[in-house]
Amino acid sequence: MAPAARLERIDTLRGIAVFGILLVNVWAMVHGASSYRYGVQAAAAPLFDQLVILLTAAFAEAKFYPIFSFLFGAGFALQTRSLWRALGDWAGAKALYRRRLGWLLGCGLAHGFLVWFGDILAAYAVTGFLVLGLAGSRLRTVRTCLRWLLVGNLGLLFIVLLPTLGLDGADLRAEINLALADMATYTTGGWPEAFALRARDYAVSLFGMLFIVPELALLFLLGVMAVRLGYLTRPARHRAFWRKVQRIGLGVGLPVNLLWGFVALGDARAPQAAGAAGWAMAVALPWFGPLLAAGYVATVMLARRAGLARWLAPVGRMALSNYLMQSVLGVALLQGVGLGLGARLPYAGLFMYCLCVMALQAGWSHWWLARHAQGPVEALWRRHTMAGIGRRP
Incomplete structure (x- = not known):
């Protein structure tokens, strides 16, 4: 397989992840940072609206940010290996990559406070x-770090899980009312109200980095290992490995995540009836989701x-530009500071909105890359x- 073809698969995965993330993020763009991602659905909601929640929760939620992190x-x-080859030493390569991360951190913070509180770029940085x-460490060192991160993430899971076991759905009325109020602010409020709420939600999100960064680091190092061992760069040589990942990821991940889809639908239709089992499953989703995501990658x-x-590869080559574009479009079209469509579109309408954005971004990415080497934000x-x-890799 030629080098360009090998990297095209990675770009294809990025394109899939960018579109999958949109399917999940669109709900928070409308409903805010509440734990009720899918809002409160009417008991007589149309079947297609119910299917949208079920399928989004089962096949998209917590499946695509793991792919992006990986x-x-x-x-x-x-990139660090490319920089090392160009500069001749790891210290210079790390310094240049540190500069790259600094830019990403600044971009993420501006994005989070000014546009979309659900920004993930700062956490990646x-x-x-x-x-x-x-960077440049021996594989044994990377494996050791992976083992410690796995243990740490398991411990963190139980720390977060234990408080949910005593939750009673009858005590959730205040949270439900807050979720509805946040949706009204985002979809009908003006700039001052939306900015204040976005700043609050993003500040909470930044605090949440304490819990998400260990998981991101685990996924991050799995991606490093996949490159170092050739699983991503020479997939044809490792088809047996990918078949095994596919069998486990789809065989175990599909039924578990389908169950989560029904739990999420039930919570949206009757949020006050949410029980400890549903909350526990939601907390454990960061493990179930990546399992199915691994099946997607293997496929x-x-x-x-x-x-x-x-x-999809052109969409992936412009992943950062497309990710930021999705946020800008969400504010301009769905929120009250723009057209406020989020207050009027039904659940099926939000899904159709996502499909329209995907089609737009696919066409734009092909058009742009026919004329430029990189996406606009990637070039900056x-x-x-x-x-x-002076010397560029």
């Missing part, structure tokens, strides 16, 4: 700073036809990273 780690491995010392790695790659990112460097 690929961020893969990109880290590829922090994770990158934490694992940067592993792409095993695919022999290039049709999907030709359509590279320009900042390489500023003052």
Whole structure:
């Protein structure tokens, strides 16, 4: 398999992840940061509206940010090695990559406070700073860090899980009312109200980094390992490995995540009836979701036809530009500071909105990359990273 074809699969995965993230983020753009991601659905909601919640929760929620994180780690491995080859030493490569992460952190913070409280870029940057010392490390060192992160994430899961076991659905009225109020502010409020709520929600999100960064670091290092061992860069040599991942990821992940889809639908239709089992499953979703995500990745790695790659790879090459574009469109079209469509669109309408954005971004990505080497934001990112460097990798 030629190098360009190998990297095209990685870009295809990025494109899938960007579109999958949109399917999940659109709900928070409308409903805010409440734990009721899918809002409160009427008892007589149309069947298609119910299916949208079920399928989004089962097949998209907590499946695509793990893929994005995994690929961020893969990109880290590829880019730092490229910088090392160009500069001749790991210290220079790390310094240049640190500059790259600094730009990403600034972009993420601005994005989070000014546009979309659900920003993930700042968390990726922090994770990158934490694992940067592993650039060029021996595989044994990376494996050791992975083992410790696995143990730490399991411990963190139980710490977060235990308080949910005593929750009673009857005590959730205040949270439900707050969720409805937040939705009204985002979809009908003006700039001052929306900005204040966004700043509050993003501040809470930044605090939540304490819990998400360990998981991101685990996924990040799995991506590093996948590149170092050739699983991503030479998939044809590792088809047996990817078949095993596919069997486990789809065989175990599909039924468990389908169950989560029914739980999420039940919570949206009768939020006050939410029980401890549902809350416990929601807390454990960061483990169930990536399992199915691994099945998705394996399926792409095993695919022999290039049709999907030709359509999605340009979207993945412009992943950062497309991710930020989704946020800007969400504010302009769904929230009250723009057209406020989020207050009027039914659940099925939000799904159709996502499909329209995907079609727009696929066409735009193909058009842009036919004329430019990179996406617009990617070009700015590279320009900042390489500023003052005479020799570019």
